[in-house]
Amino acid sequence: xxxxxxxxxxxxxxxxxxxxxxxxxxxxxxxxxxxxxxxxxxxxxxxxxxxxxxxxxxxxxxxxxxxxxxxxxxxxxxxxxxxxxxxxxxxxxxxxxxxxxxxxxxxxxxxxxx
Amino acid sequence: xxxxxxxxxxxxxxxxxxxxxxxxxxxxxxxxxxxxxxxxxxxxxxxxxxxxxxxxxxxxxxxxxxxxxxxxxxxxxxxxxxxxxxxxxxxxxxxxxxxxxxxxxxxxxxxxxxxx
Numbered sequence: 001x002x003x004x005x006x007x008x009x010x011x012x013x014x015x016x017x018x019x020x021x022x023x024x025x026x027x028x029x030x031x032x033x034x035x036x037x038x039x040x041x042x043x044x045x046x047x048x049x050x051x052x053x054x055x056x057x058x059x060x061x062x063x064x065x066x067x068x069x070x071x072x073x074x075x076x077x078x079x080x081x082x083x084x085x086x087x088x089x090x091x092x093x094x095x096x097x098x099x100x101x102x103x104x105x106x107x108x109x110x111x112x113x114x
Numbered sequence: 115x116x117x118x119x120x121x122x123x124x125x126x127x128x129x130x131x132x133x134x135x136x137x138x139x140x141x142x143x144x145x146x147x148x149x150x151x152x153x154x155x156x157x158x159x160x161x162x163x164x165x166x167x168x169x170x171x172x173x174x175x176x177x178x179x180x181x182x183x184x185x186x187x188x189x190x191x192x193x194x195x196x197x198x199x200x201x202x203x204x205x206x207x208x209x210x211x212x213x214x215x216x217x218x219x220x221x222x223x224x225x226x227x228x229x230x
Contacts, residue, residue, distance in 0.1 A: 042223050043158075103150075
């Protein structure tokens with residue numbers, strides 16, 4: 001089925017470990033984003049990309065890296081995990097950055113850092 | 115600064131009753147406006163969107179929303195709530211071509227409980 005695929009669905013990390021959250025879409029969407037969702041805080045933008053090779057920071061980029069080598073993939077890297085990064089992470093894509101299309105969301109990755 | 119406010123954290127309604135979820139935004143120009151729904155353990159699903167034209171927009175699952183420029187509001191409504199509507203609802207603003215930004219901003223969400 002067409003859509004946004006996130007892996008893994010669940011992950012437990014120890015403080016200081018690194019990992020990559022994967023995100024792939026098969027809709028040829030130019031715009032992709034990563035959000036974290038925490039209770040009472042809604043969704044906060046971590047990083048976004050308006051096309052292959054172009055990325056920029058959102059509201060809460062510290063501790064995270066991204067790259068966009070292809071249109072389909074937009075991985076999120078945690079460099080050195082901290083308990084404050086315990087959250088649910090969502091990847092989302094849209095046909096264009098400023099065309100009012102709205103997002104298609106993945107089903108999320110629940111990350112726990114101990 | 116751009117922002118979205120959902121003043122109600124929790125709302126409880128009886129099945130069959132009407133529903134209105136509030137959303138206020140702060141933006142330099144008329145933004146694109148969205149409502150999303152999130153069922154437990156799931157990602158967000160787009161309910162409806164507005165960016166021009168008729169200020170009353172229809173969405174999926176029987177939802178509608180009305181844009182009021184004078185009040186900077188985009189409230190979500192449903193005439194008769196079903197038990198399956200229990201979920202969390204998010205209002206969001208999206209980048210307008212005149213904004214110079216590419217960021218979608220989300221509100222903090224309203225959790226809807228439906229009583230049988």
